[in-house]
Amino acid sequence: MCLFCKIVNKEIPANVIAENDDFLAFHDINPKAPVHILAIPKKHVDSFIEVSPETMAGMTTFIQDLAHEVKIQKSGYRVITNIGENGGQEVKHLHFHVLGGSKLAWGHFSDADPKNNL
Numbered sequence: 001m002c003l004f005c006k007i008v009n010k011e012i013p014a015n016v017i018a019e020n021d022d023f024l025a026f027h028d029i030n031p032k033a034p035v036h037i038l039a040i041p042k043k044h045v046d047s048f049i050e051v052s053p054e055t056m057a058g059m060t061t062f063i064q065d066l067a068h069e070v071k072i073q074k075s076g077y078r079v080i081t082n083i084g085e086n087g088g089q090e091v092k093h094l095h096f097h098v099l100g101g102s103k104l105a106w107g108h109f110s111d112a113d114p115k116n117n118l
């Protein structure tokens with residue numbers, strides 16, 4: 001069973017913020033911003049590559065409500081999902097990073113020089 005399935009099954013503790021029948025949100029253990037929450041589907045999906053439109057529709061509402069709940073909807077926030085090796089996905093259970101609480105940097109994301117792709 002994967003790490004996040006164990007969190008869903010409460011075999012591993014997590015700092016849960018929001019939950020419904022299909023989705024769970026908890027604080028990232030290694031926060032990269034004042035607010036750094038992970039939103040996941042309870043049913044295992046490896047990554048964004050496999051996710052259904054129905055799950056994404058539910059996830060959209062879940063994240064929008066979550067942003068209200070933690071009071072970042074007015075100040076703004078960022079939603080990221082890392083996909084596969086080049087995307088930097090470490091946990092192979094679909095998750096959306098919800099980052100906010102301060103002005104987020106927009107940095108250099110690639111190890112390769114982006115100018116080489118022009």
Ligand code: AMP
Pocket residue numbers: 003012014027028029030031038081082088089090091092
């Ligand atoms: P990613 O690199 O997109 O796969 O992100 C995985 C995220 O999961 C990282 O930001 C980790 O800090 C976070 N993480 C790993 N283990 C836990 C855990 N037990 N509880 C909460 N967050 C975790």
